Amino acid sequence: MSEAGPEAEVRRNHAGPSRIPEGHSWKVEDFRSGLRAWLDEHDLSPGPEPGFDAQVAQLARVRRALYDGGWMRYGWPETVGGLGGEPLLRAVLGEEVATRGLAEPGIYSMVEVLAPTMISYARPELAARMVPRLLDGSEQWCQGFSEPGSGSDLASLRTRADRRGTDWVINGQKVWTSLAQFAARCVLLTRTGPGHDGITAFFVDMDTPGITVRPLRTMHGVDEFAEVYFDEVVVGAERMLGRPGDGWRVAMDLLPYExxxxxxxxxxxxxxxxxxxxxxxxxxxxxxxxxxxxxxxxxxxxxxxxxxxxxxxxxxxxxxxxxxxxxxxxxxxxxxxxxxxxxxxxxxxxxxxxxxxxxxxxxxxxxxxxxxxxxxxxxxxxxxxxx
Ligand SMILES: Cc1cc2nc3c(=O)[nH]c(=O)nc-3n(C[C@H](O)[C@H](O)[C@H](O)COP(=O)(O)OP(=O)(O)OC[C@H]3O[C@@H](n4cnc5c(N)ncnc54)[C@H](O)[C@@H]3O)c2cc1C
CATH class of the missing domain: 1.20.140.10 (Butyryl-CoA Dehydrogenase, subunit A, domain 3)
Incomplete structure (x- = not known):
């Protein structure tokens, strides 16, 4: 009988150990040596194209290959496309990727920063549908926290979300949003009431009507981040992360990963x-x-x-x-x-x-x-x- 489904696909693409173990059965050192052998056989070195766009494309290529090989799935729960095992496996993978210069380390970090929050706060079906897209490189996401006037004092943020029927309507501006011009989704903090308990987080599709992204150039000459404007952006309640007023808790859980x-x-x-x-x-x-x-x-x-x-x-x-x-x-x-x-x-x-x-x-x-x-x-x- 022929094998089908994602597990089988992973096994077919995997040229390391003949059988892909579940994450929890890896010893860290065996994982490292298996990964190194696989990377020796699969050349994922970046091409000669200069520039940030090429780095973002290279990151997607590396994630895709590592996901197909199984490696990108270790250390993440099965509920979101992972293969389980301790988070330490993700660290070993990141170390190998960085040491071999396969991906720019700053943008490689976004998975580590955003996926744990999605797993903790998104409705399970949303996390199950979305997180694999981040892991497998088919999407980039961004983090919409900072605003003009609300950086260190994040709790003073003013981008509003107002309830309209079953939806929420967002108006305001974010700034310094890394990768916004490449991102398909945004983990966004909004104000729905006064004080820390009046902050609510959403997972917003960046192609929603009313979102405008204006890239900003860093002093090292890269359009790494952007201003993001929200003008009557309608988001369904199912995209809320946690409950109304949980946004500060979301931020306090996300930032330690960052x-x-x-x-x-x-x-x-x-x-x-x-x-x-x-x-x-x-x-x-x-x-x-x-x-x-x-x-x-x-x-x-x-x-x-x-x-x-x-x-x-x-x-x-x-x-x-x-x-x-x-x-x-x-x-x-x-x-x-x-x-x-x-x-x-x-x-x-x-x-x-x-x-x-x-x-x-x-x-x-x-x-x-x-x-x-x-x-x-x-x-x-x-x-x-x-x-
Ligand atoms: C490369 C880069 C990428 C970024 N990516 C993102 C992103 O993806 N998403 C996002 O939301 N944000 C992002 N940011 C924004 C970043 O989080 C903010 O720049 C940072 O939190 C500081 O806020 P601010 O720029 O408003 O500075 P301010 O808060 O205005 O601070 C100005 C200065 O005052 C000091 N200061 C402020 N308050 C105090 C205090 N209470 N005590 C002592 N000193 C104080 C600060 O330390 C700083 O030196 C990014 C920034 C950079 C540089």
Whole structure:
């Protein structure tokens, strides 16, 4: 009898172990070696096309291939197209993808940031239908939180959602929405009443009439994010994430992912850059390079502890602000060191070094600024009182 269905398809496409195990039966080291063997056989290297559009297309290609091979499905629940197993498997996958330079690490992170929220808050049938599209690369999604005037003070957001019959009608503006111009869907925070309990989250189709996206260019020369305008945008009640007024809880559950789990592969990427500085400068005994290594290694140790806590079933919370501070500090220290050891390359040449140096400045802004993370650490972890 011939096999049918997605499991069979995965087995057919899989050139690693002869049979694809369920996620929970993988040991992490076996998973890593199986994945490496598969990646050695399946060349997913990016093509020569420059630019952000090419990076987004490459990300979709990589996700598609990894999903078809089964690898992208591990660490995600079966209810949303996953194959189960601990979330640590996702971290190992991200590390291999980043170390081999298969996908730009920032945009690769979006799955880690948005899928857990969908799984926790979307109606089960919506999550089951939508999350596989993110995992398999057929869609990009974006995160509509920040507004002009509501960044650090996110709870002051003003984009309104008003009930009209069984639907909700959205009016307002978001800004700095990464990947909005490529996204099919948006996890959107809106105001439905006063205060923190008056924030409600929706999962909105980006092709809904009334949505206008205007790309914004970063200082490293990339149209990575956008302004997004909502003008009488009608969204069905079934697209609400949680219940009316749950939006703040959605944000508080999502942001810890943005401030932690995706860093494992980002750190792997940064280690490749540290190796490049070493290769290009022969400055193996430079003290600044040693300090940059130490900062990266510290961030990696912290990230490992966070991954382990998540694997043990712990909920991520304000403690992830520590991960964010360590990551941002290490990233900027590394590129500062590169600038110092490669004189003129960052300032004068249009190289990857310049682009990555400039983007590293954003590390203390996106996902919540460095000052806000330190406020959270002081107030919520160290109990030092209000600032
Ligand atoms: C590359 C990049 C990608 C992004 N992607 C997204 C995205 O996809 N979706 C999204 O919603 N947003 C996104 N953002 C926006 C990001 O979340 C905000 O920029 C960030 O939260 C800061 O908000 P703000 O820009 O309004 O700055 P502000 O809140 O105006 O802060 C300005 C300065 O004041 C400081 N400050 C503010 N309040 C305090 C305080 N209480 N104590 C001490 N200092 C304070 C801040 O630390 C900062 O230095 C992105 C940003 C960047 C750079």
């Amino acid at each position: 401030r932690s789990t995706c860093f494992w592969h980002r750190i792997a990427h940064l280690f490749t850059r540290l190796d490049r500085v070493l290769d290009q400068t022969a400055a193996g005994d430079d003290a600044d390079l040693g300090a940059a290594y130490l900062a990266l290694h510290t961030a990696r140790c912290r990230s490992r502890a966070t991954q382990r806590r998540l694997a043990s079933g712990a909920a991520l919370g304000p403690d992830t602000s520590i991960d964010k501070v360590l990551l941002a500090t290490a990233e900027q220290q590394l590129f500062d060191t590169a600038r110092d050891l490669l004189p003129g390359v960052v300032e004068l040449d249009e190289t990857e070094w310049r682009s990555e140096f400039l983007y590293s400045r954003a590390a203390t802004i996106y996902g919540g600024t460095a000052e806000i993370q330190r406020n959270i650490i002081a107030r919520r972890l160290l109990d030092l009182g209000k600032e």
